[in-house]
Amino acid sequence: MDFYAKSGVLSSTVDVFNYMETKDSVSWNIIIHGHLDHGAFEKGLDLFIQGRMVGFEPNISTLVLIIQALHSRRAFDGGKIFHGYLIQSGLWSITSVQNSLLGVYTNIRMDYAENLFDEMYEKDVISWSVMIRGYVHSGETIFALELFKEMVLEFGLKVDGQTMVSVIKGCANLGDIRIGKSIHGFVIIRGLSYDLFVGNTLVDFYCKCGDIDSAVIAFGEMPHKNTVSWNSLLSGFVHNGSHAEALTLFTSMGRSGVDADVVTLVNLLLMFKALGDLRRCRLIHSKLMQRDYLSNDMAMNSLIDAYAKCNQIGLSWRLFCQIKRPDVVTWSTMISGFTHCGMPDEAISLYREMRLSLENSNSVTLLNLIEACALSAEIRKSKWAHGIAIRMGLASDVVIGTAILDMYSKCGAIEASRRAFDQISSKNIVSWSAIIAAYGLNGFPRDTLALLSEMEVHGLKPNPVTTLSVLSACCHGGLVGEGLSVFKELMNKGAQLKVEHYSCLVDLLARAGNLEDALELIKSIPVGMKPSASAWGALLSACRNYESGKFIASALSQILELEPSSSAGYLLASNMYASGGSWLDASRMRYLMKERGVKVTTAYSLIDVNNKAYTFTAGDKYHPLSRMFCPVIEQLHLCMRMDMGARAQIFIVDQAVC
Template sequence: MKMQDSVSWNIILHGLLDQDAFEEGLQLYTQARRIGFDPNTSTLLLLIQAYRSLRAFDEGLKFHGYLIRGGLWSLKSVQNSLLCMYTEIGMEYAENLFEELYEKDVISWSVMIRGYVHHDEILFALNSFNKMATDVGIEADGQTMVSILKGCTNLGDIRLGKSFHGFSLLRGLNYDLFVGNALVDFYCNCTDVASAIRVFSEMYHKNLVTWNSLLCGFVHNEMYPEAFTLFSSMEKSGFVADEVTLVNLIQSCKVVGVLRQCNLIHSKVIQQGFQSNEFAMNSLIDAYGKCNQINYACKVFCQIKRPDVVTWGTMISGFTHCGMPDEAVSVYREMRASVDKSSPVTLLNLIEACALSAELRISNWAHGIAITMGLASHVVLGTAILDMYSKCGAIVECRRVFDQISMKNVVSWSAIISAYGLNGLPRDALSLLSEMKASGFKPNSVTTLSVLSACCHGGLVDEGLSIFNDLANNGAEMKLEHYSCLVDLLARSGHLVDALDIIKHIPVGMNPSASAWGALLSACRNYEDSEFTDRALSQILELEPTSTAGYLLASNIYAARGSWVDAFGMRSLVKRRGIKVVPGFSLVHASNNAYRFAAGDLNHPLSHMLCPVIEQLHLCMKKEVRATTFVS
């Protein structure tokens, strides 16, 4: 164009800025300023939006000065747009500008309220709303209510949120789509799903955000079957899932562990073309891993051209969850060759894999990586390393790692107590509890469980009962697993009547678990009490009908008594119900290696060497028992 006037400049600038080409638009605006360009109001608003989107706040301040000098500052829309920009910088800047405004409309107040909520200054937002509605007399609009409901969501105050819900109904704002979405989100986050469903069903108009808000609420509140049902209704209503929908459904698949559902959502990801969405693909890998379908997870992983650190870490976690620590370690080695640097989360995944393998040599290698990265003294990774060495039976290393943690917390103290208890040092575990209290830390439910478990493994009945009563009387939170552990402690030592009495007096709202009855049943194997055996077995089979533990334990008890018909009946029941039997195994450490021997596995490379030795040991044990019996 030979003649470029203000109209043509406004058109080209408006086109660029409206299409979010902010950098190019601002460069062109600077060029236009040199020739005396006079922007219109629409262009001014887009320029302020560009400075805000690019977070070019210094240039935005200069532009504010230009508006004042050019006499453009008095435009209400320009003032509110600048106010919106200043809320991004900090509320003190916005407050100064807000006080300078001669006339404040509902948009000005809404911008301030939204800014306070964005900066998590909820009380200031509530005070501003109250002042706007009462002192100034300006009626709130839908955007104001969305911001204030978001503030109530952040506070988690359901009573306050319900009052604003009532305010919305009085003002007729419940017909506003965005207010409805905010209400659904609020109730879901406050765990009042019934109210969220009621709001959802009463909405005249719904969009994809509406469906996703309720779907997220179902997943957040662990209502996974309801999430899948809602997704089906959503598709029937003509809405197409986006990445938010699919990721939430994948999270549900991960918890439910149903392969069919996971495959269905995977097909939706492919149909919608989200294979390049890293979050969706990582979620799929994680879900397949949690469903114990590591082959599917590997296929998804191989489809990603450039996996990032999160993808690698998810794959490592999947192998660990599926009981394949060696493969997890191999993936970590491959990752280090492909990615410039690891992340603390990925290292944590590696440490979990090493804890599962229980190989000291590999664990030392992982510990060395943590030291190299400068993370070994960090409380989270340090505690994980401590737990890893505990699984390896290296209690000296556990204590060394614990002492090197710079900022210990209750979790790290609980971990070291648990480590000593699991490795046959219950007295040391009790000493650490006293040391923990002296350091100013109050035991929590995890600590209590660690101490009780240590007493249980060490046969310290009196100490365990004393600690349980002491912690309970001092306000420590007692959960079902603590009572189950106490039952196990009493049952192991032969106090079957006392153990049953504990089960009977578990507080209201806590139904005795299968682990508590299992502890009682296990004790019956040693103390041969048929009345307790039958009672405990019936409870276990009712609580966990698909778990092999109760069936096999009962079968062994019957076999030990010579009741071969009953023993065979238990084994037959397992087969008829199609319950998969997972064989037990022994883990033997030798020369920094861990050797796993499954029960009945004669194909192990070392079986031909060990079986004769074990038979000799068995004969020696029998001779020792006979000799002891004869002497006594």
């Protein structure tokens, strides 16, 4: 019977077992152990119950396998019942059995695990390691580190590699490089740096914290490396934008005789996707096909996403249609791809189809839907998405709630944005920044400043995104004094200012006609920050608006150097030369743009009519609603050209148009 069980021939094991007239505890242990060891959990548990009814006494390995079977099935109630059986049968005092049951509880209920851990009379290294891993897994890393400290300092236990792997993962979750480096030093002192799993976890930790140099050092100090080691460092290079280093590492990986697996190829795909390199994405696709990795969900999802990010949505859709039963991640990836390619209606339609195919969606899919509705800018669809979030109980979640308020902001529904913001149960700096940006985007600069003060009252300090939104609101609202005051206050407080903040202030001064001050500000940008094309573009645009040709040449040369593939600088310069009568220079700009293959991106306006969003481009006389809007726009244009001191006439427009 033992021979058949170890060979995996369970049917023959059962035949021999049934033929035996007398069955002792050894017989029962063999047949139960055989079933559990080969994944036949249901049958193994049934046999255990039958054996106990006839007086069978299980051995320790069988008890551990029973607990593992309950663990794999996430049978929490069964685990509690078995826990009671162990106490009643007097088998509870065995440390290995206690550790196995502790592992069940840490993956399901940490409060039960804490009670069990406190009740254990003898705790070995495994007991402490299981608890530390449980705390890290449940996101309570601080408790894990405190327990580790207690284990080492108070009880003087000698830790092993598994313990350190959990502790280092906890440091990665916290993103605390200082604590992680001290743990790394502890690993070296205790002589655990030779452990392959510890080394891989250290490399992963440094990569997740953005300290690539330390990751390279940790990788180089590893005496032995496997595919996971190479993939961890490769992933770190890719996610931190070190693409040249990633390619060099991949080459070294091949020279070392380590074969690339599906994780390696997916990391390369992520890199080429970020670079927008369609040719190499196709090359990785062919490699995945050659190695028969297309059945891997991660590989297929990465391919769908990569083609979408390269604006090849047709290829993404073709891959998606090849999958017989896409999971929620695949659906989400495809929905996100449609949104990225400017096809919100297709994204929303696919979400509806997904809800018919899957019982439940997750928060990531909902975020993709909200992003699609924001892109469509249709208030009716946005309200529908908001309703789904409410029914899922996620409207008050800070991530979902922030996305909802941003969605309403893109629709121009600022009051709905404020209501969504107020519904967020626990607001963070991201949600405050989003509502501040929403008011600025919709033309309420003074409300933006008031919200900044309100946020600071709640004890939150503005981050670079917040301050940029405030400066942008002042810029578009014409609040020159307020914008300069905010900028000076940020400098006095030692806030983190980036080149975008200086560019926004340049735009603010340039729009107000302070061209000399704007140029001086560009020159005063700190060393290490190069003035952006947007700053020079703002100055060039102001030159056109105020009919000043003083800075045209210098601003134009800077724009063409910084953004040679953008059409904005060429067109702005061409129009300026044309308006000044310099037709030769205007033609030269147009020719230069054509010679360099620069494509013109057409700007458009968007307006909501009867709960449907319509887009208009300049000079479009063939739009079905052009006859309705053109007379109104002409009157408004006339009003804008009037003396600003005079009271403007109010035009009453048809309600359907508004």
